[in-house]
Amino acid sequence: MDRDATEYRQQRFARPPGATEILLVRHGESRAATAASPFPLVEGQGDPELHANGREQAQRIAQRLRHAPINAIYVTSLRRTVETAAPLCEALGIEPIVERDLREVHLGAWEGGLLRIKAHQNDPVYRQMLAEERWDVIPGAESHAALDRRILGSLARIAALHADELVVAVVHGGVIAHILAHATGSRPFAFHGADNGSISHVVMTEGHIVLRAFNDTAHLASTFSAAAAARPT
Numbered sequence: 001m002d003r004d005a006t007e008y009r010q011q012r013f014a015r016p017p018g019a020t021e022i023l024l025v026r027h028g029e030s031r032a033a034t035a036a037s038p039f040p041l042v043e044g045q046g047d048p049e050l051h052a053n054g055r056e057q058a059q060r061i062a063q064r065l066r067h068a069p070i071n072a073i074y075v076t077s078l079r080r081t082v083e084t085a086a087p088l089c090e091a092l093g094i095e096p097i098v099e100r101d102l103r104e105v106h107l108g109a110w111e112g113g114l115l116r117i118k119a120h121q122n123d124p125v126y127r128q129m130l131a132e133e134r135w136d137v138i139p140g141a142e143s144h145a146a147l148d149r150r151i152l153g154s155l156a157r158i159a160a161l162h163a164d165e166l167v168v169a170v171v172h173g174g175v176i177a178h179i180l181a182h183a184t185g186s187r188p189f190a191f192h193g194a195d196n197g198s199i200s201h202v203v204m205t206e207g208h209i210v211l212r213a214f215n216d217t218a219h220l221a222s223t224f225s226a227a228a229a230a231r232p233t
Helices: 052-065 079-092 114-120 124-132 144-161 173-184
Strands: 020-026 070-075 165-171 199-205 208-216
Touching: 020 144, 020 173, 052 079, 052 199, 070 079, 079 165, 114 124, 144 173, 144 199, 173 199, 173 208
Parallel strands: 020 165, 070 165
Antiparallel strands: 020 199, 199 208
């Protein structure tokens, strides 16, 4: 009896039909926070501009992605994402789309840069927030359930508009952490701390989020031509 000689080789991942690929880009480093100069607020949320290092990160992101078959670029209502996306938008001739519901976690009483200050002071409430992996340990901050509603709703809208396409969403560290924790069923803060300018890759398919990559920084450098900044948070 002849044996079947068909070979079954391992295959590279291919986007499923009808799925949407999203490159989640964390914005570049924003300016340092100080008690004397808090960030301006937009709808109650801190809205700092990019630091010089962040502008350089934005240029490196554009160089990395300029040849990718990108169909749309999304930003949030906060300027650090708009400024980060600008070089890539210019390179591709794409007008960014504002998706307000992908804005950063609302930090309540710790907006305007105060979270960074509390973190460097190792404030007890900050330690409790990390231990319990809940933003709403901070007075007035956003709950996990509220984040779920707005972030997952936003992703669903993007997926519905971009079947069989690749899009970029320039967003925030807390948003990336929330999306990837949902995708993997992990602890809420398991993906906390994506680097500024990093790229994470997810695929939206049949109502599910598939994680393909986290915190890709191959396009970034450890040093910048700009003056060194205070440690970003």
